[in-house]
Amino acid sequence: MSTDEALTRNQHESQSAHKATAAFQTRYGTEQTDTPLSDWNDTLQTLLSHRSVRAYDGRPLPAGTLETLIAAAQSAPSSSNLQTWSVVAVEDPQRKARLAALAANQEHIRQAPLFLVWLADLARLESVAERASVKPEGLQYLETLLVGVIDAALAAQNALVALESLGLGSVYIGAIRNAPEQVAKELALPPHVLPVFGLCVGYSDPARPAEVKPRLPQSVVLHREQYDAPAQTQGIALYNDILAGFQVRQGQSDALWTDRSIERWRTRESLHGRDRLRDALNALGFELR
């Protein structure tokens, strides 16, 4: 290797290390003691730069975007390759508005040019079995629904990473499960298909940019060899401070992450209708044995 080549390589490595450290600091909202790989790349940069986007400008998506996102989604692993998921792409403004009304009236569903509803889809294989004159007993078990939900989540997250790599933004909409039967009716879903969550897709409004939201320190979520509950207390207290600071900089309240999180589980009402999910699932044909 020539001196010039060695110099360029050194510069590249130091730029990579700098990018990696900066991405870690933003992701955790604090100076980092964890050392990232110095061998940084665009995929890691995209992953660590994720932020949910709830304000879109009016730009339409380029032709081929949907098909590219779906190919990325279908590239996700799938349990036994059963591919127990489907997705409904909604672009019709009126349908988006009706879905928004069912999902806690979230304005970004109306605003985003594309709203994807990800489905755990057990109906496809059920009809395959029916055509083979088989009544698949396994269909009625909770495990089978879980397979569909996991498949749908992995597929959706692949699409999310793909769209972010293309400069688009998105936000998941779990509130689609506030009224699963109505959503199923709106999308003409057959029995044994569950809307798992929605995903708004569009270009972020530059006037209302979203920021990377810090996550719990690794010391809280990463356990080596065995689960260690006591080790989490200190990291959670630190995270309360970091996230409160982040929220204040975003013009939000300084409510603690622990307090806000407890509120989400405090009462049945705090589940916003999802406390009756088992009934809704039964109505959609899932026995959940």
Ligand SMILES: Cc1cc2nc3c(=O)[nH]c(=O)nc-3n(C[C@H](O)[C@H](O)[C@H](O)COP(=O)(O)O)c2cc1C
């Ligand atoms: C399954 C799921 C459902 C979500 N549902 C909603 C929702 O209904 N509305 C919303 O504004 N954000 C929703 N979010 C986004 C989360 O609030 C967001 O991911 C979290 O606050 C972390 O912020 P970040 O994505 O910007 O890092 C959801 C996220 C996930 C993973």
